[in-house]
Amino acid sequence: MNIIYVDDEPIALQNFVLNMQSLLPNQKVHTFSNGEDALASLQNQSVDIAFLDINMHPNGIEMGHRLKKLNPNVKLVFLTAYNNFAFEAFQLEAVDYLLKPCDKAQLTKSLVKLGLLEDADKVNKVYFRTMPNLGIYVNGQRVLLRGPKIREVLAYLLAVEGREVSNRELLRNVWLKDSIDDEALVSVRMTIKNLREKLKEFGAEGILMSEYGEYCLDTSKFSSDLQELRNGDEAVIKAYDGRFLEEYSWAEEMNARIAALLKFDWS
Numbered sequence: 001m002n003i004i005y006v007d008d009e010p011i012a013l014q015n016f017v018l019n020m021q022s023l024l025p026n027q028k029v030h031t032f033s034n035g036e037d038a039l040a041s042l043q044n045q046s047v048d049i050a051f052l053d054i055n056m057h058p059n060g061i062e063m064g065h066r067l068k069k070l071n072p073n074v075k076l077v078f079l080t081a082y083n084n085f086a087f088e089a090f091q092l093e094a095v096d097y098l099l100k101p102c103d104k105a106q107l108t109k110s111l112v113k114l115g116l117l118e119d120a121d122k123v124n125k126v127y128f129r130t131m132p133n134l135g136i137y138v139n140g141q142r143v144l145l146r147g148p149k150i151r152e153v154l155a156y157l158l159a160v161e162g163r164e165v166s167n168r169e170l171l172r173n174v175w176l177k178d179s180i181d182d183e184a185l186v187s188v189r190m191t192i193k194n195l196r197e198k199l200k201e202f203g204a205e206g207i208l209m210s211e212y213g214e215y216c217l218d219t220s221k222f223s224s225d226l227q228e229l230r231n232g233d234e235a236v237i238k239a240y241d242g243r244f245l246e247e248y249s250w251a252e253e254m255n256a257r258i259a260a261l262l263k264f265d266w267s
Contacts, residue, residue, distance in 0.1 A: 001027065001048045001049065001116075002030070002045065002046060002047050002048050002049075003020075003027065003028070003029045003030065003047075003048060003049045003050075003051070004029070004030045004031070004032065004038055004042075004047050004049075004050050004051070005017075005029055005030075005031050005032070005050075005051040005052075006031075006032045006033075006034070006035055006038045006050070006051070006052050006053060006056070006060070006063060007031075007033070007051075007052075007053035007056065007079070008033050008034060008053065008056040008057075009053070010033070012053065012079075012100065012101075012102075013031045013033065015101075015102075016029070016031070016051065016102065016107070017029060017031060019102075019103075019104045019107050020107070022104065023104070023107065023108060023111060023117065024111065024116060024117070027116070034056065034057065035052075035056060035057065035058045035059075035060075035062075035063045036058070038063070039063070039066055039067075039070075042067070042070055043070075046070070046071045046074075047067060047070070047071060047074055048071075048073075048074065048075065049074070049075045049076075049077070049114060049116075050063070050064070050067050050074055050075070050076055050077070051077045051078075051079060052064060052076060052077070052078050052079065053078075053079050053080065054078055054079070054080035054082070054085050054089075055080060055081065055082065060078050060079075060080070060085075060089075061078075061085060061088045061089065061092070064076050064078070064089070064092045064094070065092065068092065075095050075114055076089075076092055076093070076094045076095060077094060077095050077096045077097075077098065077110050077114070078094055078096070078097050078098065079098045079099075079100055079102050080097075080098075080099065080100060081099065081100040083099060085097075095110065095113050095114055096109070096110040096113055096114075098110060118206075124138050124139055124202065124203035124204060125138070125139050125140075125223075126138055126202065126204045126207065126221070126222040126223070127140075127222065127223050127224060128154075128158055128222060128223075128224040128225075128226075129224070129225050130155070130158055130159070130224060130225055130226050130244055130245050131225050131226075131229075131236075131239070131240055131241075131243060131244050131245075132241065132243035132244070132245075132246050133243070133245060133246055133247050134151060134154070134155045134158075134245060134247070136154075136202070138202045138203065138204065143202055145198055147191075147194060147198075149174070149175075149187075149191045150191055150194050150195045150198060152174050152248060153170065153174055153191050153192065153195055154195055155245050155247075155248060155251070156170065156173065156174055156248075156250070157208070157215060157216065157217045158217065158224060158226065158245075159226075159244075159245060159250075159251055159254050160216075161219065161226065161227075161230075162216055162217060162218075162219040163216060164214040164215065164216045165214060165215050165216060166213060166214050167180065167185060167188050167213045167214075168180060170188050170215075171184055171188060173250045174250070175187065175188070192208070192210060192215060195208060196208050204221070204222070206218060206221055207221045207222055225239075229258070229262075237262060240258070240262060240264065242255075242259060242264055242266060243255070244258055
């Protein structure tokens with residue numbers, strides 16, 4: 001996605017970039033200190049989102065009109081120290097109109113409106129319990145995930161704590177198969193598809209990621225007792241009774257590492 005920010009104030013440019021790096025670390029933002037340079041750079045490429053200061057030359061409203069001619073679908077966000085340009089801004093179907101100084105909270109709200117960030121107030125809070133066995137909670141309520149293979153794949157992905165897992169690894173540890181054949185691959189892919197659909201039903205889409213036959217969980221989109229244990233949560237540590245995903249034999253090695261980490265007294 002091509003995002004630009006045009007502002008003739010160096011400090012405003014610097015603060016904007018720092019906030020964007022914090023909120024969208026994988027998204028590059030092209031900055032310009034004047035509108036003519038920005039327009040010249042966009043003659044041969046399209047811009048998706050433009051953040052525009054209004055009080056500059058050419059002013060942000062004029063910039064918005066010219067950008068719309070280059071790409072009618074460009075999304076505009078205006079920034080200004082004055083509130084008397086709002087009418088002109090929204091005539092251009094601006095997504096947002098921010099008053100300077102624009103802080104991180106304001107920018108966050110704009111990114112939500114632009115669809116680049118999820119609204120934290122509307123996102124379901126998902127919690128996975130792994131000790132002693134698998135439990136799934138959405139907004140504090142226990143939910144059921146039916147299907148033994150779907151549950152086991154989810155448990156396995158939780159146990160590896162965000163690491164990418166291949167089809168071969170799942171077949172070896174969950175299906176107990178040493179070789180890959182078409183029927184086995186179909187089984188893995190169908191299980192992943194069903195798991196993704198179930199997570200979507202819980203309002204937890206985006207947790208499961210996949211690419212080129214490898215799968216992982218986005219650990220930033222849920223919390224778990226395993227994460228809390230890693231972070232030294234005393235309540236979770238005290239509650240550990242020597243069991244971790246006890247229904248799965250492949251979890252025994254991980255459980256041994258947890259016990260060693262906590263110096264668990266098996267007696």
